[in-house]
Amino acid sequence: MIGSGRHTGRALVRGRRGIAATALLTVALAVATDARAKGTGYLFVSSEKDHTVTVLDGKSYQVVKQIRTAARPRHMAFDPQRTRLYVACGDGDAIDIIDVNELALVDRIVGIEDPEAFGFSPDGKTMYLSLEDDAKLGILDLDAYFAARGGTPELTVAEVSEGGAEGERSGEERKNEEGARASDSDGAVPGLRTIEVGEEPEGILVSPDGATVFVTSEVANMVHVVDTASGTLKANVVVGNRPRRLALTPDGKELWVTSELAGSVSILDMGSYQVKRGIEFRPKGFRPEDVTPVGITMTADGATAWVALGRANHVAVVDVASGDILDYVLVGNRAWNVTFNRDESLLFVANGLSDDVSIIDAAKRRVIRSVPVGRVPYAVLVDD
Amino acid sequence: MHAVVCTAALAVAAPAMAADLVIGYLQMSRDARYGDSRTYARYLTGPLGRPYDGARVAIQESKFVGSALGLEFRLERERVRDAAHAAETIIAMNGNGVHYFLVDAPAEVLAETAKQVRDRPVLLFNVSAPDDRLRNELCQGNLLHVIPSHAMGSDALAQYLVSRKWRKVLVLRGPAEEDRQIAAAFSRSAKRMGLEIVDSRDFVLSNDPRERDRNNVALLTAGADYEVVYVADADGEFARDVPYQTVKPRPVVGSEGLAGAAWHWAWERHGAPQLEGRFEKLAGRPMRDVDWAAWMAVKALVEALVRTGSGAFAQVSQYLRGDDIILDGFKGNRLDFRPWNGQLRQPILLVTHNWVVDRAPLQGFLHPTNNLDTLGFDERESQCRP
Numbered sequence: 016m017i018g019s020g021r022h023t024g025r026a027l028v029r030g031r032r033g034i035a036a037t038a039l040l041t042v043a044l045a046v047a048t049d050a051r052a053k054g055t056g057y058l059f060v061s062s063e064k065d066h067t068v069t070v071l072d073g074k075s076y077q078v079v080k081q082i083r084t085a086a087r088p089r090h091m092a093f094d095p096q097r098t099r100l101y102v103a104c105g106d107g108d109a110i111d112i113i114d115v116n117e118l119a120l121v122d123r124i125v126g127i128e129d130p131e132a133f134g135f136s137p138d139g140k141t142m143y144l145s146l147e148d149d150a151k152l153g154i155l156d157l158d159a160y161f162a163a164r165g166g167t168p169e170l171t172v173a174e175v176s177e178g179g180a181e182g183e184r185s186g187e188e189r190k191n192e193e194g195a196r197a198s199d200s201d202g203a204v205p206g207l208r209t210i211e212v213g214e215e216p217e218g219i220l221v222s223p224d225g226a227t228v229f230v231t232s233e234v235a236n237m238v239h240v241v242d243t244a245s246g247t248l249k250a251n252v253v254v255g256n257r258p259r260r261l262a263l264t265p266d267g268k269e270l271w272v273t274s275e276l277a278g279s280v281s282i283l284d285m286g287s288y289q290v291k292r293g294i295e296f297r298p299k300g301f302r303p304e305d306v307t308p309v310g311i312t313m314t315a316d317g318a319t320a321w322v323a324l325g326r327a328n329h330v331a332v333v334d335v336a337s338g339d340i341l342d343y344v345l346v347g348n349r350a351w352n353v354t355f356n357r358d359e360s361l362l363f364v365a366n367g368l369s370d371d372v373s374i375i376d377a378a379k380r381r382v383i384r385s386v387p388v389g390r391v392p393y394a395v396l397v398d399d
Numbered sequence: 400m401h402a403v404v405c406t407a408a409l410a411v412a413a414p415a416m417a418a419d420l421v422i423g424y425l426q427m428s429r430d431a432r433y434g435d436s437r438t439y440a441r442y443l444t445g446p447l448g449r450p451y452d453g454a455r456v457a458i459q460e461s462k463f464v465g466s467a468l469g470l471e472f473r474l475e476r477e478r479v480r481d482a483a484h485a486a487e488t489i490i491a492m493n494g495n496g497v498h499y500f501l502v503d504a505p506a507e508v509l510a511e512t513a514k515q516v517r518d519r520p521v522l523l524f525n526v527s528a529p530d531d532r533l534r535n536e537l538c539q540g541n542l543l544h545v546i547p548s549h550a551m552g553s554d555a556l557a558q559y560l561v562s563r564k565w566r567k568v569l570v571l572r573g574p575a576e577e578d579r580q581i582a583a584a585f586s587r588s589a590k591r592m593g594l595e596i597v598d599s600r601d602f603v604l605s606n607d608p609r610e611r612d613r614n615n616v617a618l619l620t621a622g623a624d625y626e627v628v629y630v631a632d633a634d635g636e637f638a639r640d641v642p643y644q645t646v647k648p649r650p651v652v653g654s655e656g657l658a659g660a661a662w663h664w665a666w667e668r669h670g671a672p673q674l675e676g677r678f679e680k681l682a683g684r685p686m687r688d689v690d691w692a693a694w695m696a697v698k699a700l701v702e703a704l705v706r707t708g709s710g711a712f713a714q715v716s717q718y719l720r721g722d723d724i725i726l727d728g729f730k731g732n733r734l735d736f737r738p739w740n741g742q743l744r745q746p747i748l749l750v751t752h753n754w755v756v757d758r759a760p761l762q763g764f765l766h767p768t769n770n771l772d773t774l775g776f777d778e779r780e781s782q783c784r785p
Binding site for chain 2: 147148150211212213214215232233234235236237251253255256257276277278302303304307326
């Protein structure tokens with residue numbers, strides 16, 4: 016079962032809604048536990064303004080720990096073994112590494128200028144990063160990086176609440192930043208190769224076979240298709256304005272791309288790399304300009320896609336085969352990134368402007384709980 | 400690397416050989432708006448330099464998508480003396496196949512230039528003239544306004560005052576023609592949004608004791624019952640001295656204190672810091688309204704070229720003005736041009752010297768079709784008959 020002695024005591028005081036939600040979750044998790052290795056049960060939420068990753072108990076949703084990171088943590092991903100959590104810290108020019116069992120910051124990849132999103136190769140040895148300021152896709156050989164760097168870096172964090180430390184820290188950070196900026200990321204970071212892409216690369220998706228990486232460019236309004244073996248661009252496809260995140264259908268035939276400003280999803284045919292159709296979202300009572308889709312996730316069977324609609328404060332449920340919008344679920348302010356728990360019974364939504372996470376019962380398509388977290392939550396991950 | 404990029408792009412977009420697409424860029428050889436003493440003073444909304452670097456950033460950003468089209472975007476800058484010289488330059492460049500021009504000129508020059516080239520297949524982008532008359536009686540069919548009008552700025556400010564319930568306003572107005580225009584724009588906004596202008600007083604910039612009733616802020620702000628002071632000062636030199644000098648402890652807005660702006664370095668949402676960073680890297684100074692407008696003009700043109708497959712002039716021109724275009728100004732909303740007067744719809748930032756207090760249209764200010772049209776001249780009140 017999930018839960019350890021460390022946090023069970025916190026779950027005792029709860030309202031009726033909380034108990035109902037927990038009962039439901041317990042059932043859901045009981046179903047899921049058989050098929051997989053035991054996770055910690057924790058939820059990890061990055062807060063870009065607090066410079067923390069908040070760890071929540073997966074049952075009670077109480078805060079277990081707040082882990083300080085380098086400045087502005089945003090995108091997060093587990094390594095394939097799920098023992099470590101990687102966190103891209105945009106203003107800290109670093110990828111922080113958190114030990115999932117210890118709940119502690121244990122390592123750091125430094126000198127990566129303004130990392131945005133990233134993904135791993137299937138073997139976990141290569142990291143693909145969008146380097147926003149350089150307009151490049153970074154390809155980082157992790158073994159080469161850790162072998163070549165001299166010793167573990169000092170794990171300073173961006174202090175926010177301790178007045179005295181703040182000035183000192185930010186000065187120090189600024190120095191680090193200048194150091195990193197004086198030399199181009201190429202060469203400065205061992206094991207890092209780069210490929211030039213359109214301005215402000217954002218979403219990254221690695222195909223399950225690791226042969227292809229898809230990168231969106233927010234400014235060029237393109238999806239770049241990168242062949243990982245040769246490190247070259249196979250195609251550049253113009254999609255809806257300000258493309259953000261990606262999802263691939265399990266059969267590998269369609270790539271779904273959210274476009275924040277166009278308020279749509281562009282669907283690319285993976286045979287021809289052409290946009291074959293688009294889906295526009297119009298939840299009732301919202302005008303096109305209020306609909307700003309970013310986060311997207313697809314169920315493992317490829318039947319349903321869930322798309323967070325940003326300022327429209329809803330998550331759309333889409334039938335993948337037909338492209339029909341099945342439902343809109345009301346969530347918090349500026350719903351951004353979405354993630355399922357392992358059995359896909361619950362969907363977690365980071366609400367950037369209401370500083371909380373909405374938890375949706377995927378079968379009922381409604382929010383069963385909203386949980387306050389740090390300032391400007393960006394992404395949620397579940398280790399169940 | 401580039402060769403590979405182009406090959407891949409060719410497979411997708413199948414364009415012809417890579418070709419230059421030249422965008423004309425006209426600026427005045429002498430332009431008081433960019434005088435050293437003005438830029439040095441860093442007035443709240445004034446420019447810090449010529450907006451050319453804004454256009455350069457947009458060109459940089461468009462490299463990748465240009466290569467997909469087989470195009471290389473290039474700016475060709477010309478310095479002109481007056482409207483006649485500007486028109487002559489545009490006509491000559493148009494003869495060499497240039498159709499699109501950014502024009503950085505004051506309102507009178509811009510209006511006259513546009514008029515003189517109206518029969519040519521050219522499109523001009525206004526990047527620095529906020530004059531309301533250009534959107535109304537002086538409007539031209541070949542002119543698109545990227546910089547917000549005075550009316551848009553003052554509507555944004557008026558929305559803010561209404562939302563704070565600071566309804567009683569004392570207006571201080573300068574002697575220059577543009578000061579009058581700004582004050583007139585605010586008076587229109589006050590009427591639209593339901594603010595009360597309790598008095599309108601003329602100031603002068605002087606130390607002459609005989610003129611103290613018009614140059615002394617304490618005297619100018621005495622003997623009236625108001626909740627906020629609005630200063631109309633295009634130059635900014637007088638306005639910067641108004642806060643903390645008023646007789647009553649009242650906030651100052653308009654040309655100092657809190658202003659409506661197209662852009663501000665401190666705006667931190669919608670990817671704005673990335674754009675600001677790119678600009679500062681290139682220009683070595685913060686981005687201001689005119690810089691943003693020059694950037695936006697090139698971005699709008701590139702978007703129209705991309706979506707029309709770099710079509711003919713008429714097609715691109717039509718697409719730019721049409722309903723389908725979606726422009727990203729890094730201010731959240733999708734932007735496009737108002738068909739009735741060629742003004743770019745856009746949110747207005749309410750700015751202080753180091754912060755963006757809010758973004759208009761403010762919540763609760765609604766419009767039947769597009770809330771951005773609560774800012775500036777709406778279709779019904781437009782006097783533009785190109």
